Amino acid sequence: MRRVGITFPLACAIAGLLFYSFALIAPLLEIKAYGRFAMAHIETGPLRLVSSGWQIIGALVFLVTLIIPGLKLGIITITLLGIETHFPRRPLKILFRWYTMLSPWAMIDVYLLGFLVAYTRLTGMFTVHIDTALYALIGLMMAMGATDAGLDQEIVWRRLHDTETSSRTVGLHALGCATCGLVNHAPENNRCRRCDAPLHPRKAESFARTWAFTIAAACLYIPANIYPFMNITNLAQTQSYTIMGGIAELVNAGLWPLALLVFFASITIPLLKLVGLAYMLISTQRGHSSFLQARTRTYRILDFIGRWSMIDIFMVSILVALVHFGQFANVTANIGAICFAAVVVLTIFAINAFDPRLMWDNYEEPAI
Numbered sequence: 001m002r003r004v005g006i007t008f009p010l011a012c013a014i015a016g017l018l019f020y021s022f023a024l025i026a027p028l029l030e031i032k033a034y035g036r037f038a039m040a041h042i043e044t045g046p047l048r049l050v051s052s053g054w055q056i057i058g059a060l061v062f063l064v065t066l067i068i069p070g071l072k073l074g075i076i077t078i079t080l081l082g083i084e085t086h087f088p089r090r091p092l093k094i095l096f097r098w099y100t101m102l103s104p105w106a107m108i109d110v111y112l113l114g115f116l117v118a119y120t121r122l123t124g125m126f127t128v129h130i131d132t133a134l135y136a137l138i139g140l141m142m143a144m145g146a147t148d149a150g151l152d153q154e155i156v157w158r159r160l161h162d163t164e165t166s167s168r169t170v171g172l173h174a175l176g177c178a179t180c181g182l183v184n185h186a187p188e189n190n191r192c193r194r195c196d197a198p199l200h201p202r203k204a205e206s207f208a209r210t211w212a213f214t215i216a217a218a219c220l221y222i223p224a225n226i227y228p229f230m231n232i233t234n235l236a237q238t239q240s241y242t243i244m245g246g247i248a249e250l251v252n253a254g255l256w257p258l259a260l261l262v263f264f265a266s267i268t269i270p271l272l273k274l275v276g277l278a279y280m281l282i283s284t285q286r287g288h289s290s291f292l293q294a295r296t297r298t299y300r301i302l303d304f305i306g307r308w309s310m311i312d313i314f315m316v317s318i319l320v321a322l323v324h325f326g327q328f329a330n331v332t333a334n335i336g337a338i339c340f341a342a343v344v345v346l347t348i349f350a351i352n353a354f355d356p357r358l359m360w361d362n363y364e365e366p367a368i
């Protein structure tokens, strides 16, 4: 795709901030049941999760749907405006380093899929009315996508570091900066001359940290699937649903595409990530040099798909926000949801802890 400088991403980021502000204040969904009425904003779900004792899930949903998308848009807007107005570069560099780090944790796109699943479940039980915040969220998702697509980070780093000079020094290592991509010729544990991030030949303790996160996630994957994910009370009858139970219910209701979507996001992706991580760790530690390109591609795919597992967590946060009619109808989270959220977060940490360059350390030059 042709990149278009910084004006286009700046305009998209400002549009995104407008959509974001509107999504915060406008109502998202309304339902009517048993002569009562309930309305939810985007923040209602996480706040209700916190107040009903599920602080960890509530805080996680609050962070990835409200705080981080706002931070991400704020950071890129200030950085690009700062470049245009010749603001001092040092604080802008620190801000822009955070932009890349926060990116995978801004989950408006995944939240909208969770919304779709929640909406479909609600229409089976109540009269549901979609409100204006949904359209603001769709606008926000598109604005964030356009900002990322139009943003050439290399151009931003060059504009932030005007005095580009070669610092090649004989005898020093060539170290690629993991933050801005610049190749530095510097001793280990030095800082990147362009973005000031610490330089490491490989991520510190990569194997140990990746194994720790992967094993912890694998242990929690079992209770995440065995224990109930949420409780649904309807006319004084309470039923508990596991992840598979929720999928079976979608199948029974004839909602095959949604059932497949949730099955892929909640069962297949976490399992693929666990198996993929274990394979990458074992093959790399054993010094295997085969299929390096395919293994690197697998790493990138696992990195990309991991966040989509959050669909079910977002679905629960929306149901909890709306369905609280006492003994008539009520939805609460359950212990399986915490285990599942932990699996998603831990596998994202594991992917981040793994250094794909370690795979290429086993590369052998083909004999001529």
Ligand SMILES: [Zn+2]
Pocket (backbone or CB within 6 Å): 177, 178, 179, 180, 181, 182, 192, 193, 194, 195, 196, 197
């Ligand atoms: Zn750098």
